[in-house]
Amino acid sequence: MLEIANLEVVYNEVILVLRGLSLEVPDGKIVALLGSNGAGKTTTARAITGLLDVHEGKATKGSVTWKGEEISERIPAHIVQAGIAQVMEGRRIFAELTVDENLSCGAFTNRSNMSANYDRVMELFPRLKERNKQVAGYLSGGEQQMLAIGRALMAEPELLILDEPSLGLAPMLIEQIRNIIVDINKQGVSVLLIEQNAMMALSIADFGYVMESGKVVMDGPAQKLLNDEDVQEFYLGLHAEGERKSFRDVKHYKRRKRWLS
Amino acid sequence: MMTALQLAQTGAGATFLQTLVKALALGSVYVLIALGFVIVFKATQVLNFAAGAIAMAGAMFMSILISDGGIPLLPFDNPLAPAEGEAASIPMWGVHVLIALVFAALFGLVLERVAIRPMVGQPLFAMAVVTLGIEVAVRPFNLDATALESRNLGVPWKAETWELAGAIVPKSYVAAVVLAAIGSTAVLLFFRSRLGVAMRAVAFDQEAAMAQGINVGRVFAIAWGLGAALAALGAITYGMAPFPPGGNVSQEIHPILAFRVLPVIVLGGLDSIAGAIVGGVMIASAEIFAGQYLSQYNDTLGSGYSTIVPYLVMLVVLVVRPFGIFGTPEIRRV
Numbered sequence: 194m195l196e197i198a199n200l201e202v203v204y205n206e207v208i209l210v211l212r213g214l215s216l217e218v219p220d221g222k223i224v225a226l227l228g229s230n231g232a233g234k235t236t237t238a239r240a241i242t243g244l245l246d247v248h249e250g251k252a253t254k255g256s257v258t259w260k261g262e263e264i265s266e267r268i269p270a271h272i273v274q275a276g277i278a279q280v281m282e283g284r285r286i287f288a289e290l291t292v293d294e295n296l297s298c299g300a301f302t303n304r305s306n307m308s309a310n311y312d313r314v315m316e317l318f319p320r321l322k323e324r325n326k327q328v329a330g331y332l333s334g335g336e337q338q339m340l341a342i343g344r345a346l347m348a349e350p351e352l353l354i355l356d357e358p359s360l361g362l363a364p365m366l367i368e369q370i371r372n373i374i375v376d377i378n379k380q381g382v383s384v385l386l387i388e389q390n391a392m393m394a395l396s397i398a399d400f401g402y403v404m405e406s407g408k409v410v411m412d413g414p415a416q417k418l419l420n421d422e423d424v425q426e427f428y429l430g431l432h433a434e435g436e437r438k439s440f441r442d443v444k445h446y447k448r449r450k451r452w453l454s
Numbered sequence: 455m456m457t458a459l460q461l462a463q464t465g466a467g468a469t470f471l472q473t474l475v476k477a478l479a480l481g482s483v484y485v486l487i488a489l490g491f492v493i494v495f496k497a498t499q500v501l502n503f504a505a506g507a508i509a510m511a512g513a514m515f516m517s518i519l520i521s522d523g524g525i526p527l528l529p530f531d532n533p534l535a536p537a538e539g540e541a542a543s544i545p546m547w548g549v550h551v552l553i554a555l556v557f558a559a560l561f562g563l564v565l566e567r568v569a570i571r572p573m574v575g576q577p578l579f580a581m582a583v584v585t586l587g588i589e590v591a592v593r594p595f596n597l598d599a600t601a602l603e604s605r606n607l608g609v610p611w612k613a614e615t616w617e618l619a620g621a622i623v624p625k626s627y628v629a630a631v632v633l634a635a636i637g638s639t640a641v642l643l644f645f646r647s648r649l650g651v652a653m654r655a656v657a658f659d660q661e662a663a664m665a666q667g668i669n670v671g672r673v674f675a676i677a678w679g680l681g682a683a684l685a686a687l688g689a690i691t692y693g694m695a696p697f698p699p700g701g702n703v704s705q706e707i708h709p710i711l712a713f714r715v716l717p718v719i720v721l722g723g724l725d726s727i728a729g730a731i732v733g734g735v736m737i738a739s740a741e742i743f744a745g746q747y748l749s750q751y752n753d754t755l756g757s758g759y760s761t762i763v764p765y766l767v768m769l770v771v772l773v774v775r776p777f778g779i780f781g782t783p784e785i786r787r788v
């Protein structure tokens with residue numbers, strides 16, 4: 194189980210971005226983390242995976258514990274070894290490397306089961322199998338996302354963090370990625386699904402958190418959030434015409450067209 | 455070394471062949487040192503101005519091992535060293551080269567640890583200045599060790615030559631090409647290996663590489679180690695007769711290693727393995743062929759003109775392709 198308690202993160206020693214964030218991802222569950230642009234979702238992912246340092250960020254308060262151990266001071270390699278892998282926002286595949294080489298990088302900390310993990314990834318993503326010798330930069334957006342997920346799975350994680358996997362994908366592909374996340378979860382991997390596409394995330398999650406300005410402002414079972422009027426209005430675009438509910442800091446929600454689709 | 459007079463006695467075809475072999479041999483030296491530079495730059499984005507000093511230190515290690523019968527940096531005798539006054543067999547010499555490369559690699563690791571690692575995260579310009587500092591710090595040790603006498607590398611075939619279709623081909627020239635071929639192949643194979651792939655990943659996107667669990671610090675260290683070993687191999691190659699200093703490591707070798715390779719790297723494009731190879735051969739060819747075929751204009755051009763040819767070639771190419779022949783455009787932001 195992953196537990197974040199009262200986490201504060203500061204960038205460049207002055208910009209306070211997470212202000213007492215708390216959330217947990219129980220073993221075997223899918224947990225959705227929702228929030229608009231700049232809410233601090235990616236920062237949360239960085240805090241879990243040891244990547245704050247690269248961004249001159251620092252956890253100044255609170256804790257991040259994984260299986261009961263504090264991990265906020267660990268280097269990324271050790272966190273991957275401990276069983277947490279991440280699909281970064283924007284995919285971040287190694288465009289100059291081939292598909293196989295990308296996957297090999299994902300297996301950097303887990304060499305012993307590499308061929309079994311490779312087979313598992315290829316089974317999930319037959320498209321990658323056809324293109325395994327191709328340079329990754331030439332893959333389509335959807336294939337790149339599959340590669341990014343496959344690369345993370347090569348580490349054989351117990352917890353997979355996905356940062357906006359639906360970003361920039363067509364509805365049909367989003368559907369496909371969604372199903373794959375469910376499959377991965379069925380294989381026993383816990384998932385922290387960071388999304389702006391609340392509908393997609395809540396439709397498969399067990400539990401959800403909504404964050405805003407570095408804090409959780411709402412949480413609950415996914416079904417309950419899906420039925421919540423505020424969430425419906427601000428994340429699913431289902432508000433009744435003419436009638437505007439006042440939700441905290443309405444103006445902070447920069448709506449994106451795709452929420453409406 | 456071939457003098458113009460000697461060459462005049464041979465036929466035009468043989469002259470061409472001899473010049474070509476010489477160009478390839480010098481190109482091999484350039485390729486090796488440039489590869490060392492490129493590996494460091496590719497992995498860490500640091501311009502390694504210490505490449506020349508490190509290369510020369512590597513040649514010094516070799517000399518200590520084989521001519522002094524010692525072990526670099528350690529107060530022990532080298533049990534494998536040939537007996538006084540005798541030359542090593544070719545395989546034994548190869549073993550000594552390998553040991554010298556290991557020492558050079560360790561030297562590179564230490565430099566990275568001591569001088570570069572603490573600078574990670576600082577501007578790249580500052581890092582480059584640190585490498586200049588390494589260059590300045592290492593050079594006196596090199597010079598100190600060579601000032602009194604030039605040091606021998608115990609090359610088994612000394613200055614022996616073969617004759618090929620009327621052309622005189624020094625064995626060392628062939629050996630240089632062989633060593634460069636081995637070095638280049640090793641580098642290409644390395645970049646297909648697990649660590650090499652990780653290094654390319656780090657070069658492409660450091661944060662994403664870290665997110666995969668790749669230990670970036672270790673990759674940097676390995677790049678420095680490998681870079682130092684390649685530079686050392688280049689300097690050892692250059693220390694074989696009849697390369698200019700005549701089969702010895704002496705202070706003359708240093709500026710050549712430190713500065714002559716610069717056009718090669720810039721021409722090839724800083725981060726490209728293929729660029730280092732093509733650039734090395736091109737620059738050396740321009741230098742050697744100009745030296746051979748323009749020698750009748752010595753009076754007008756001045757006798758040292760062939761050494762500035764590399765810089766001329768570099769300038770011309772850069773006007774056409776600012777990122778070098780194989781370089782990636784983004785590199786210029788450095």
Ligand SMILES: Nc1ncnc2c1ncn2[C@@H]1O[C@H](COP(=O)(O)OP(=O)(O)OP(=O)(O)O)[C@@H](O)[C@H]1O
Nearest residue numbers: 204208210228229230231232233234235236237248
């Ligand atoms: N490296 C950084 N240095 C300074 N501020 C940063 C840095 N990275 C992010 N921030 C700031 O932290 C806040 C949260 O950013 P973060 O990327 O975590 O948001 P997010 O919820 O992932 O947003 P998005 O949905 O747009 O990806 C933003 O205001 C952002 O400007």
Ligand SMILES: [Mg+2]
Nearest residue numbers: 234235236282
């Ligand atoms: Mg984000």
